[in-house]
Amino acid sequence: MAQSAVPSAAQPRESAAEPRPVPLRLPVREVLPWAVFAVVLGAVLIYFxxxxxxxxxxxxxxxxxxxxxxxxxLLGFPCH
Structure with a gap:
């Protein structure tokens, strides 16, 4: 029997052939201190x-x- 190029609803798709991406989980409790540090450091650098x-x-x-x-x-601040 010949197979068609377009899969129909009657033909089940093989799920093992196509791996699904796993979502990346970032725990907020681990990222938050680094985010606060980056914001404070950026503010100090912009001030200076x-x-x-x-x-x-x-x-x-x-x-x-x-x-x-x-x-x-370089950042467009006037200094003269």
Whole structure:
């Protein structure tokens, strides 16, 4: 008997030939501390690159400004 190229409802599909993807489970309790750490670190970096200068300066001198100078221009923060 010849087989058709299009499977019909009468012909069962072989489930062993096509593996189904298993969903990835991420436990929130394990990811949350790292997510909070990444957000805090990102906020500190944005502060030092974008605002550590002038009246809001935490450190005296211009060494932080000079250290982050190219990063300021790359991210579009004015510094001159």
């Amino acid at each position: 690159v974008g605002a550590e200068q002038g009246a809001t300066s935490l450190f005296g001198g211009t060494w932080v400004h000079e250290f982050t100078h190219d990063g300021r221009h």
